[in-house]
Amino acid sequence: MSSLASRESETKNPFLYNRKEKSLGVLCSNFLKLYNRDGVDLIGLDAAASRLGVERRRIYDIVNILESVGVLSRKAKNQYSWKGFAAIPRALDELKEEALRENFSASSYCNSARVSNENEYEGPSNSKINMQEKLSVSAKVDNRKEKSLGLLTQNFVKLFLCSDADLISLDSAATALLGDIHDSTAMRNNSAAKVRRLYDIANVFSSLNLIEKTHHPENRKPAFRWLGTKENFKNGPATDLDLDESKRRAFGTEITNTTSKRYKADSSTDRNSNPKANMPTHMKQNNLKDKHDENSLEQHSKHSSKDFVFGPFTPASVPKVGDPENKNVRRVQDWENLASSYRPQYRNQALSDLFGHYVEAWKSWYVEAAEKEQTQQIS
């Protein structure tokens, strides 16, 4: 049937959903921001999901990736323990060790990358050991583990750790990690599907400042630059409690958008719902400036000249007040302020689902508090 309605309508009014705000990268930043502070050491998945205002599923993604780098560690069901960024170096060393031990295998061939890069990766001689051992002994059907996001993440890291070059293209990584993407040969089943996972990993990694998304100098092909081996790689998302400078993926939007669903919300009064909200036009500009000259006059900071970072660093959270129900929220905030003096809120917009989240959050906090009592609460 003519499906020319619904989704298509939001072609304009871009200030209603904004997929970027939902990205794993942003979510990860929020997550980090939320659990990096003070003496946090236990993290409940339910609580995390509630506080970040996302589905449980998303938390699993974040957590799995973070665990692969040592930032977190699974403690028990529904519970992880926070290790911090300080644990990253150690984890990387172990990963590298492991990689060398098993002779990490790069890609099958090395001809697919026509242009490739100046310094291709691959340190040791091309050992042809196949990554997925076909040892049918204990392999059985636990392919699940082999296909896990966590493992993929670790292999991704190993790729960088075992190469001298710090620039690896998306294609190379994809080819190395999972059987060849383009071109048929064997792995014609999925491939492209797996690449999505790569994007996921890349997003949270850039949020950790372990890598940076870029392009190849001349090719414009998407690539990743490793940033995790510097003296003290920049500084995680924020050394302590300052707003970091680099984020690149950010853009000017702030609150008042992000509907709960993927589709637009009701188009009530068109584009003029909020009084001093903001103008939706800016997002277009930000995107535009993306491909500007990056070597002109950028001494202000790294990249991302003026667009400030979104996400956890939202200025003052709720600009609007006067909501009756807000009273309850208010209390919650205070309560939380007590614990971390920071407002984790993902953002706020619609009042329907949002409120639901709060209710949920309340419950979670309650449970959380009861469960770990003094563990997380510092007061």
Place this chain on the structure above:
DNA sequence: TGTTCCCGCCAATGG
């Protein structure tokens, strides 16, 4: 268009 990747169904897993 082609690329990036969010969303959530639903199957393994584990208690």
Place this chain on the structure above:
DNA sequence: CCATTGGCGGGAACA
């Protein structure tokens, strides 16, 4: 047995 985990890939936002 059911709750927790988490592959997996459709398809929408984005470039």
